[in-house]
Amino acid sequence: MPLIRETFLAHDSSDPLRSFRDEFILPDGVIYLDGNSLGAMPRVARQRIETLVSKEWAQDLITSWNTNGWFDLPTRIGAKIARLIGARDDEVLVTDSTGINLYKLLSMALDLRPDRKVILMEGSNFPTDNYIAQGLVRQLGRGHEVRFAERDNFAAHITPEIAVVALTQVHYKTGHVYDMNEITERTHKAGALMCWDLCHSAGALPVDLGAAKADFAVGCGYKYLNGGPGAPAFLYAAKRHLDKAIQPLTGWWSHDDPFAFEHDYRPARDIRQLMSGTQPILSLGALETGIDMMLRADMTLIREKSMALGDMFIALMSEYCAEYGFSLISPKEATIRGSQVAFSHPHGYAIMKALIEARIIGDFRAPDIMRFGLTPLYTRYQDVWDAVQGIKAVMDRKLWQNPRFATRESVT
Amino acid sequence: MPLIRETFLAHDSSDPLRSFRDEFILPDGVIYLDGNSLGAMPRVARQRIETLVSKEWAQDLITSWNTNGWFDLPTRIGAKIARLIGARDDEVLVTDSTGINLYKLLSMALDLRPDRKVILMEGSNFPTDNYIAQGLVRQLGRGHEVRFAERDNFAAHITPEIAVVALTQVHYKTGHVYDMNEITERTHKAGALMCWDLCHSAGALPVDLGAAKADFAVGCGYKYLNGGPGAPAFLYAAKRHLDKAIQPLTGWWSHDDPFAFEHDYRPARDIRQLMSGTQPILSLGALETGIDMMLRADMTLIREKSMALGDMFIALMSEYCAEYGFSLISPKEATIRGSQVAFSHPHGYAIMKALIEARIIGDFRAPDIMRFGLTPLYTRYQDVWDAVQGIKAVMDRKLWQNPRFATRESVT
Numbered sequence: 139m140p141l142i143r144e145t146f147l148a149h150d151s152s153d154p155l156r157s158f159r160d161e162f163i164l165p166d167g168v169i170y171l172d173g174n175s176l177g178a179m180p181r182v183a184r185q186r187i188e189t190l191v192s193k194e195w196a197q198d199l200i201t202s203w204n205t206n207g208w209f210d211l212p213t214r215i216g217a218k219i220a221r222l223i224g225a226r227d228d229e230v231l232v233t234d235s236t237g238i239n240l241y242k243l244l245s246m247a248l249d250l251r252p253d254r255k256v257i258l259m260e261g262s263n264f265p266t267d268n269y270i271a272q273g274l275v276r277q278l279g280r281g282h283e284v285r286f287a288e289r290d291n292f293a294a295h296i297t298p299e300i301a302v303v304a305l306t307q308v309h310y311k312t313g314h315v316y317d318m319n320e321i322t323e324r325t326h327k328a329g330a331l332m333c334w335d336l337c338h339s340a341g342a343l344p345v346d347l348g349a350a351k352a353d354f355a356v357g358c359g360y361k362y363l364n365g366g367p368g369a370p371a372f373l374y375a376a377k378r379h380l381d382k383a384i385q386p387l388t389g390w391w392s393h394d395d396p397f398a399f400e401h402d403y404r405p406a407r408d409i410r411q412l413m414s415g416t417q418p419i420l421s422l423g424a425l426e427t428g429i430d431m432m433l434r435a436d437m438t439l440i441r442e443k444s445m446a447l448g449d450m451f452i453a454l455m456s457e458y459c460a461e462y463g464f465s466l467i468s469p470k471e472a473t474i475r476g477s478q479v480a481f482s483h484p485h486g487y488a489i490m491k492a493l494i495e496a497r498i499i500g501d502f503r504a505p506d507i508m509r510f511g512l513t514p515l516y517t518r519y520q521d522v523w524d525a526v527q528g529i530k531a532v533m534d535r536k537l538w539q540n541p542r543f544a545t546r547e548s549v550t
Numbered sequence: 551m552p553l554i555r556e557t558f559l560a561h562d563s564s565d566p567l568r569s570f571r572d573e574f575i576l577p578d579g580v581i582y583l584d585g586n587s588l589g590a591m592p593r594v595a596r597q598r599i600e601t602l603v604s605k606e607w608a609q610d611l612i613t614s615w616n617t618n619g620w621f622d623l624p625t626r627i628g629a630k631i632a633r634l635i636g637a638r639d640d641e642v643l644v645t646d647s648t649g650i651n652l653y654k655l656l657s658m659a660l661d662l663r664p665d666r667k668v669i670l671m672e673g674s675n676f677p678t679d680n681y682i683a684q685g686l687v688r689q690l691g692r693g694h695e696v697r698f699a700e701r702d703n704f705a706a707h708i709t710p711e712i713a714v715v716a717l718t719q720v721h722y723k724t725g726h727v728y729d730m731n732e733i734t735e736r737t738h739k740a741g742a743l744m745c746w747d748l749c750h751s752a753g754a755l756p757v758d759l760g761a762a763k764a765d766f767a768v769g770c771g772y773k774y775l776n777g778g779p780g781a782p783a784f785l786y787a788a789k790r791h792l793d794k795a796i797q798p799l800t801g802w803w804s805h806d807d808p809f810a811f812e813h814d815y816r817p818a819r820d821i822r823q824l825m826s827g828t829q830p831i832l833s834l835g836a837l838e839t840g841i842d843m844m845l846r847a848d849m850t851l852i853r854e855k856s857m858a859l860g861d862m863f864i865a866l867m868s869e870y871c872a873e874y875g876f877s878l879i880s881p882k883e884a885t886i887r888g889s890q891v892a893f894s895h896p897h898g899y900a901i902m903k904a905l906i907e908a909r910i911i912g913d914f915r916a917p918d919i920m921r922f923g924l925t926p927l928y929t930r931y932q933d934v935w936d937a938v939q940g941i942k943a944v945m946d947r948k949l950w951q952n953p954r955f956a957t958r959e960s961v962t
Contacts, residue, residue, distance in 0.1 A: 163608040172612045179608040187832065191599055195779055196575040196591040200584045200911060208779060235827030237801030238650065245689060261813060266802035266827060269815040273800030277657060278690070286813075360828070367607055367620060367831035388685030389649030390678035399916050401673060401698075403681040415647030415678060416772070419779035420599065421830030499612060504811050 141457055146450070149519035154439055158515040161431060162364075169521045169528070171500045174338060174478050174511030177364030183427040190423045211422045212370075212391075212413060218429045219363075219372050222437070223336060223355065224346030231409050232372045232425065233417055236337060236358050237270045239373035240304065242385035242412060243354040244274055246375070247302035247331045248282065249383040254301035254330070261286030264310040267335055271304065289314060293324050300330040302353075307345070308338035308476030311507050313468040315343070315476050322350040337361060340372070342444065342477040342513075344437045347374055354379075362477065362513060363432060365425030373412055381407050389414035435515060443514035445472035447522050451479045451510065454526035462533040467507065480509045489532060491543035498528040553869055558862070561931035566851055570927040573843060574776075581933045581940070583912045586750060586890050586923030589776030595839040602835040623834045624782075624803075624825060630841045631775075631784050634849070635748060635767065636758030643821050644784045644837065645829055648749060648770050649682045651785040652716065654797035654824060655766040656686055658787070659714035659743045660694065661795040666713035666742070673698030676722040679747055683716060701726060705736050712742040714765075719757070720750035720888030723919050725880040727755070727888050734762040749773060752784070754856065754889040754925075756849045759786055766791075774889065774925060775844060777837030785824055793819050801826035847927060855926035857884035859934050863891045863922065866938035874945040879919065892921045901944060903955035910940040 150156060162178045164170060170178060194202045202208050217227035233239065244257060257271045268284065275282040287295040289309075296303060303325045308315050318334065325332040333354035339345050341362030347355055353376050359369030384405045390396045391413035394404045405411045449472050455464060464481040483489055483506060490502040500510040510525065511517075532538055562568060574590045576582060582590060606614045614620050629639035645651065656669060669683045680696065687694040699707040701721075708715060715737045720727050730746065737744040745766035751757050753774030759767055765788050771781030796817045802808045803825035806816045817823045861884055867876060876893040895901055895918060902914040912922040922937065923929075944950055 163604075165609045165611065168611075170611060176607075176612045178611065179603065184603050184608075187599060187603055191591065191596050191778075191836075192575075195588075196596075197577045199577070199580075199582060199590065200588045200913065201906070202779065234646065234650070235801065235829075237827040238646070238799055241799055264802075265805070265811050265813070265815075268813070269800045269802055269805060270826075272815045273796075273798045276796075276800075277798035280691070366603075367614065368828045368834070370830060371827070384685075384688075386685045386689035387650055387653055388681045388688075389647065390676075390681055393677070393681060397916060399677050401677070401680070403677075403684045414682075415649040415783070416780045417647075418782060418830040418833030420832045420836060422780070424603075424832060494613070501612065504809065 141454065143520065143523050146519040146523040153443065153519070155435060155443055155514055158431070158435060159518065162516045164516060167497055169498045169525050171498065171510040171512070171517065171521070171525060173513030173517070174361050174509070175501050176360055176367060177362060177428060177513065178516055179366070180364055180427045180431050182431070183366060183424045186423050186427045187420060190420055208419050211419065211426070212417055213409065215422065215426050215429060216372060216409065218426070218433060219340065221433060222340055222345065223374065224348045225374050226348065226377060228409055229377055230372055230374045231412050232359065232370050232422065233413050234371060236335070236356050236371040237266045238387070239356040239371050240267055240270050240333070240335065241274055242387055243333050243356065243373060243375065244271055244302060244304060245386045246379065246383040247333060247354065248278070250331060250379065251301035254299060255282045256300045257282065257284045258295055258300045258303045259284060259286055260292065260305055261288055262309070262311070263306050264337070267304060267306065293321065296324050296328045296330065298328050300328055302331040302333055304333040304335065306335035306337065308342065310338060311467065311503050311509065312480055313476040313478045315474050318345070318350045318352065322352050326351065338476050338478070341432050343441050352376065359425045359428070363425065364428035366421060366428070369421055369425040370417055375409065375412060380409065380411060385412055387414040391415055431515070440514045444477040444512050445475070447512040447514065447517060447519065448472055448475055448477070448479050450519065451512070451522050451526065454523065455481070455529070458526055458530045459533060477513065478509055478511045480507050482506045483508060485538055488538040488543035492532045492538040492540065493528060496528050496532060496537070498525050553866060555932065555935050558931040558935040565855065565931070567847060567855055567926055570843070570847060571930065574928045576928060579909055581910045581937050583910065583922040583924070583929065583933070583937060585925030585929070586773050586921070587913050588772055588779055589774060589840060589925065590928055591778070592776055592839045592843050594843070595778060595836045598835050598839045599832060602832055620831050623831065623838070624829055625821065627834065627838050627841060628784060628821065630838070630845060631752065633845060634752055634757065635786065636760045637786050638760070638789060640821055641789055642784055642786045643824050644771065644782050644834065645825050646783060648747070648768050648783040649678045650799070651768040651783050652679055652745070652747065653682050653686055654799055655745050655768065655785060655787065656683055656714060656716060657798045658791065658795040659745060659766065660690070662743060662791065663713035666711060667694045668712045669694065669696045670707055670712045670715045671696060671698055672704065672717055673700055674721070674723070675718050676749070679716060679718065705733065708736050708740045708742065710740050712737070712740055714743040714745055716745040716747065718747035718749065720754065722750060723879065723915050723921065724892055725888040725890045727886050730757070730762045730764065734764050738763065750888050750890070753844050755853050764788065771837045771840070775837065776840030778833060778840070781833055781837040782829055787821065787824060792821065792823060797824055799826040803827055843927070852926045856889040856924050857887070859924040859926065859929060859931065860884055860887055860889070860891050862931065863924070863934050863938065866935065867893070867941070870938055870942045871945060889925065890921055890923045892919050894918045895920060897950055900950040900955035904944045904950040904952065905940060908940050908944060908949070910937050
């Protein structure tokens with residue numbers, strides 16, 4: 139097919155997911171390629187939040203905990219996420235933030251492997267996971283170690299010293315995808331536990347934690363799940379571990395009978411043990427609408443479109459922007475690439491600022507990486523064409539050299 | 551003044567806080583006496599959330615982190631809460647839940663007192679704080695102990711063995727108020743650190759952590775601060791401790807330079823070190839509106855009205871309900887009573903259910919306590935009169951004997 143805009147419009151016309159775009163509110167004239175950082179707003183989220191605010195909070199007040207089901211939101215939404223990640227509905231919970239959830243699970247994992255002292259992670263991972271592990275090890279003061287390896291020889295580091303491997307399935311910068319089955323199997327062969335970070339996986343590609351026999355997982359609600367800014371995170375713990383160890387943030391929501399107000403802590407024996415305190419209900423309500431929509435979409439179609447959008451982005455960059463010094467840092471091979479494409483460029487920061495001013499929104503990750511998220515529920519094929527033409531225009535016209543783009547600030 | 555309804559209406563007419571009630575949306579025909587569990591909705595919260603959703607999320611998307619100030623919400627709202635609790639504006643942060651914040655501060659406190667092994671708490675405290683301390687001690691596995699004492703001889707237990715005293719200023723059941731200055735001073739004399747739980751204090755009575763020289767504090771956003779269901783909690787850490795110890799949930803928001811994506815954790819030296827991950831922005835937005843309103847009210851007037859409402863509630867119960875077996879468990883003396891009155895009754899659960907059906911909303915705390923919250927920004931004097939007449943009607947007509955009220959569920 140020729141690389142002309144009409145080709146991309148034709149792809150949009152025949153896209154089986156095309157109706158989903160109308161279910162979002164998107165700003166006019168913007169090409170939004172940052173849904174891997176903050177997903178767009180489902181139209182229905184606005185109505186849901188209005189109901190939560192004007193009826194459930196203002197009118198029903200405290201009775202909403204029972205009558206409007208607020209108590210059940212963490213497990214109810216968790217059970218829905220479970221369907222996206224191949225878990226049982228009683229193995230997933232929505233609560234707290236990704237980092238705090240990882241902390242809970244790593245602490246449990248170390249308890250489950252008392253003779254081992256090493257947490258193995260990827261050094262180039264999104265830093266919060268690594269910082270959380272370092273914080274836990276420092277706090278425990280029992281000679282644990284956070285050991286780092288990189289993708290090229292990661293598996294070789296999975297040795298019988300390792301207590302738990304904690305790995306982000308899709309790399310936040312490059313989009314490289316780890317083989318979940320292979321790494322989990324290797325981890326189990328070494329007698330270690332496996333914890334997956336699904337921040338860039340959930341809602342972006344098919345995930346089957348059950349088939350992989352993964353032990354633990356965490357993930358984020360505000361990226362591909364379109365749950366709204368700072369939406370609470372989720373966690374997964376395989377049922378076989380739930381009565382073998384407890385997580386340390388033992389607030390009353392994790393008690394076996396919270397409303398008995400018992401004197402001493404007694405852990406819930408099910409997934410509720412991973413809770414701690416009361417959750418932000420307004421933010422939970424928004425998150426549920428994003429997940430409900432995602433559950434109506436076919437994940438196979440989402441993945442196919444995501445790979446096609448990425449392939450086209452890369453092909454267009456080769457065709458139109460080859461002379462400008464961009465280096466593709468994402469895999470060329472779609473099957474091992476997540477739902478993003480990333481390029482490094484020495485002037486990446488200023489170029490991204492110029493693109494954002496031209497209403498093409500991706501993001502920048504230090505030191506030199508420009509990241510474009512592809513979110514098949516609302517990213518169109520024509521957006522990919524237009525984005526690359528926009529990049530070409532910024533480079534041709536040297537718009538990135540504007541002195542306003544010289545000072546750094548950043549976005550998550 | 552005679553105990554007739556007109557007297558109470560007259561108090562409302564001359565109430566200097568009366569205009570605040572119009573700033574809330576309250577359900578028609580309901581007497582809401584549970585603002586100590588979930589505060590009512592400020593009218594402006596609805597508008598703020600609508601802006602957050604329809605403009606900041608839907609239109610401005612990821613750029614809102616900078617352009618709409620999302621990054622600064624935890625410290626900006628924290629600085630506002632600081633004014634309500636006598637802290638410096640760089641000593642308070644809004645983040646996570648009360649229990650998780652307590653966990654962070656207790657972990658810091660134990661690090662600051664490495665030679666001591668005891669956390670001293672009140673055994674009859676709201677259980678989540680005690681459970682959190684028990685979880686920390688169990689996790690650390692270094693021979694720490696959570697020791698419990700009760701009000702009647704609490705101070706005697708503050709000995710040189712104690713690392714940290716963690717105490718809720720206003721008791722969740724009885725409403726008893728501890729003397730913050732006295733307990734903190736005694737704690738410091740024993741060489742220990744003092745952590746106050748302000749869940750039932752912030753927005754309910756004047757608090758001056760600075761004058762008391764308190765070391766740490768936590769508190770909740772959804773009660774007297776009217777921050778909405780599950781609103782994020784706050785924490786306070788005296789500036790003198792901020793570079794002496796670090797909290798253990800070291801997510802990227804607590805890093806000295808989060809967007810440098812450095813390989814290793816390096817703690818922020820200021821209050822941001824107490825953050826962990828991304829916060830729920832919609833819920834934060836609602837919380838800020840509640841606090842902004844509270845800051846416009848005179849805390850001295852709030853406290854005076856709160857004490858008067860409580861005194862009147864107690865006097866009316868003596869006058870009209872003396873024969874029905876209620877026992878006042880709150881202090882009769884207003885100056886040592888928080889912004890609630892509580893009564894025990896063997897049939898307290900069923901009576902509260904009958905009251906709620908009659909649209910008089912308080913709450914129940916196991917095993918037998920009926921709790922009525924007094925929130926001077928929207929509770930009227932006439933509400934106190936009407937509530938007690940309602941209680942009398944439920945007892946006279948034995949409405950609580952309805953079999954529907956025999957099965958227990960509960961609300962937070």
